[in-house]
Structure formats: structure tokens, C-alpha cells
Amino acid sequence: MVENTTDGFVEMFKTVVYALLIALGVRTFAYEPFNIPSGSMIPTLLVGDYLFVSKFSYGYSRYSFPFGIVPFEGRIMESMPERGDVAVFRFPADTSVDYIKRIVGLPGDRIQVIQGVLNINGEPVERELIEGYEINAGTAASATVLQYMETLPNGRAHPVIETRGDIGTLDNTPLYVVPEGHFFAMGDNRDGSSDSRVMASVGFVPIENLIGRAEILFWSIDSDAWELSFSGFWKLPFAIRYGRLLNGID
Numbered sequence: 001m002v003e004n005t006t007d008g009f010v011e012m013f014k015t016v017v018y019a020l021l022i023a024l025g026v027r028t029f030a031y032e033p034f035n036i037p038s039g040s041m042i043p044t045l046l047v048g049d050y051l052f053v054s055k056f057s058y059g060y061s062r063y064s065f066p067f068g069i070v071p072f073e074g075r076i077m078e079s080m081p082e083r084g085d086v087a088v089f090r091f092p093a094d095t096s097v098d099y100i101k102r103i104v105g106l107p108g109d110r111i112q113v114i115q116g117v118l119n120i121n122g123e124p125v126e127r128e129l130i131e132g133y134e135i136n137a138g139t140a141a142s143a144t145v146l147q148y149m150e151t152l153p154n155g156r157a158h159p160v161i162e163t164r165g166d167i168g169t170l171d172n173t174p175l176y177v178v179p180e181g182h183f184f185a186m187g188d189n190r191d192g193s194s195d196s197r198v199m200a201s202v203g204f205v206p207i208e209n210l211i212g213r214a215e216i217l218f219w220s221i222d223s224d225a226w227e228l229s230f231s232g233f234w235k236l237p238f239a240i241r242y243g244r245l246l247n248g249i250d
Contacts, residue, residue, distance in 0.1 A: 049219075084154065086102050103205075112175045215249060
């Protein structure tokens with residue numbers, strides 16, 4: 001007994017199409033993978049981290065769909081972010097670029113950074129000095145910098161670092177009032193993040209630009225892994241950050 005070759009190809013093609021449709025549906029409506037290319041969210045996220053972002057957390061906008069191909073305004077099934085969420089959004093100055101930061105300011109909030117301390121609605125956010133953080137570990141450029149545990153007004157706590165102490169260019173800012181329908185986002189690497197404090201580029205983030213909330217790390221590898229692969233692929237397993245795999249993102 002033999003099987004018709006044409007029928008076999010048709011079935012294989014249908015299987016591939018179904019798989020692609022399922023993957024597209026999951027990516028559009030449930031979870032989308034992203035990777036971290038910069039150090040603006042250190043120590044929470046490192047260069048070489050790969051994470052899943054829940055697309056349903058804040059509802060859906062045109063940017064929830066690949067290439068923004070569904071042209072509608074606003075959001076459907078909208079849910080407001082919580083203060084402290086690590087969120088992926090489209091860069092306001094260029095919506096083809098994805099950004100990831102922590103949401104610290106909600107609509108109507110008054111936000112200001114004074115001598116490195118985040119102030120929300122006139123009150124300084126609690127900031128406790130903890131063990132120093134080593135950046136560029138294992139290299140000639142390694143250094144230990146100040147690390148704080150910051151606790152937002154809703155009780156959400158997360159670490160932040162100050163690579164230049166409290167004298168960086170963004171450690172003293174004007175007072176910002178977050179407009180309706182917008183959010184104020186900051187990186188956890190306070191001296192190494194271009195975020196809502198920089199009005200000329202990022203500024204206030206429109207709710208329409210939100211893509212989703214960062215949920216879980218599914219992969220993490222040292223940023224020099226590609227160089228290691230050329231010098232000896234057997235070194236790659238040692239570049240994987242096993243302790244970060246499947247960690248939740250706070």
C-alpha cells in the first residue's frame with residue numbers, strides 16, 4: 001500500500017499553516033517574546049535576558065498586532081497598569097521601536113526626582129540602601145555601584161542602581177504632571193536609562209502605546225555569548241545564566 005505523494009504534501013502544508021496561525025494567535029493575543037538589548041533595567045533585567053510579555057494585561061491597541069496592521073484608535077478590553085509594573089511599550093518618538101521600563105507614575109500624578117530620590121505627589125518614595133551591585137562582572141571594567149530597594153506607595157518593592165551616585169544628569173528633574181491617558185516610566189538603572197524624565201525623546205507614555213506586562217524570564221545568556229561561540233562553541237553552556245531561567249519579573 002502506498003500513499004499519494006500529492007496528498008502527503010497537502011497535509012503537511014495544512015499542518016504548517018495551522019501551526020503558524022496558532023503561533024500568530026498566541027503572539028498577538030496572549031504572550032509575545034522579547035529580548036533585552038540594553039542595560040537600562042539593570043538589576044531587574046540584564047542584557048541577554050529573554051522574556052514573555054502578557055499581551056492581555058492592559059487590553060489591546062493597534063500596537064498589539066504585528067506591524068500595527070489593524071488601524072484603530074485607543075484600546076479594547078482596557079485594563080489600567082499598576083504602579084510598579086515592568087511594561088513594554090512603543091517608543092513615543094518612533095513607534096517602530098519597543099521600549100521596556102517600569103511604570104512609576106499614573107494619570108494625574110506629580111512626579112519629580114530630587115537628589116536621586118523619586119517623589120510621587122509630593123512624597124519621597126522609600127529607598128533603602130542594600131548590598132552594592134557589581135556591573136560588568138568578570139571583566140576589567142567591573143565596578144560595584146550603589147543599590148537601593150525602592151518601595152512605591154502601593155507597596156511594590158524593586159531594586160534600583162545608581163552608577164554615578166545622586167549627581168547624575170537625571171537625578172534632579174523638573175516637576176512633571178502626568179496627563180490623562182498617559183503614564184510615567186523609568187528604568188531601574190537610574191543613571192543609565194533614557195525614560196520619561198527625558199521629555200525630548202520619551203516623555204509621557206500614551207496608554208495606546210502599551211504592548212503588555214513583562215511576566216517571566218524564559219532564557220538568559222551572557223551578552224558576550226556570540227563572541228564565545230566563535231572562539232569555542234563548547235563555552236556557550238557556561239554563558240547561560242541558569243539561576244535566572246523561569247524567574248518571574250517583579
